[in-house]
Amino acid sequence: MLRHDGRRAALAFLIVSLLMTLVTPLHAQDAGAAKARALNLVALGDSLTAGYGLPAAAAFPVQLEAALKARGHAVTVANAGVSGDTATGGLDRVEWSVPDGTDGVILELGANDMLRGTDPAVTEKALDAIIAKLKARGIPVMLAGMRAAPNLGPDYGRRFDAIYPRLAERDGLVLYPFFLDGVAGDRSLALPDGLHPTKEGVAKIVAGILPRVEEFLARLRKGA
The missing domain is CATH 1.20.5 (Single alpha-helices involved in coiled-coils or other helix-helix interfaces)
Structure with a gap:
């Protein structure tokens, strides 16, 4: 036994x-x-985000997502760009443009404010309110900045250009200072209107912003 x-x-x-x-x-x-859970990003912006004049597959969010995945990141980037939108327009729609379950937002607005000569104080107030609304929902923001065209004058340029660094410092945001860096002024990378980037122009934007987006993703992973 x-x-x-x-x-x-x-x-x-x-x-x-x-x-x-x-x-x-x-x-x-x-x-x-x-x-390794996929992070869900939303690119909230204007025509530069929406992909004005381009096939859907060439738009900034699509190219950015592909570039991030090629570097081993599990991520989706939703396109919440609306052509012609101002910062105030983005504020009006932020609640429904950024759904629940969003892990982070790349905020690219202000170019149309600048082109219309909108008072920079109005633009800053709207962007600040967008950031506050997302923060209240627990959604971190990365800020993609814009710069004023020289023809608007030095005073306007100083006031407008100061918006993005000030907001980024105030709220501790990852900042890409100029969304069109390396593209603005290069006619070979612009559509016939001279304002919006071609597919190749968007690819250059993605290459420039990529390190900052990866920094943003690292923050999101750390906070998850």
Whole structure:
């Protein structure tokens, strides 16, 4: 009887050991999958985000998502760009343009304010309100800045250009100072209107902004 019980105990120990070797990797896989959960970003902006004059596949959010995935990031980038939108227009629609479940927002607004000569104080107030609304929902923001055209004069330029660094510093945001860096003024990267980037122009924007977006993703992962 003792010999029989000993065999049963040994068999039970062997079964438990085998189960443990199977369960531990499964738990590790589950933990790894949770860590690699895809982050859902929303690009909230104007025609520069929407992809004015371009096929949908060439728009900034699509090209950015592809570039991030090519670098190993599990991420989606939704296109919430509306052509012609101002910062105030973005504020009016932020609640429905940024759905629940969004992990972070890339905020690109202000170019149309600048082109219309809108008082920079109005633009800043609207952008600040957008950031506050998203913050209240627990959604971090990355700010993509804009710069004033030289023909608007030095005073306007100083006031407008100061908006984005000031907001970024005030709220501790990741900032890409100039969304059109390396593209503005290059006719070879612009559509016939001279304002909106071509597919190649968007690719250059993506290449420039990519390091800051990766910094933003790292913050999101750290806070998750």
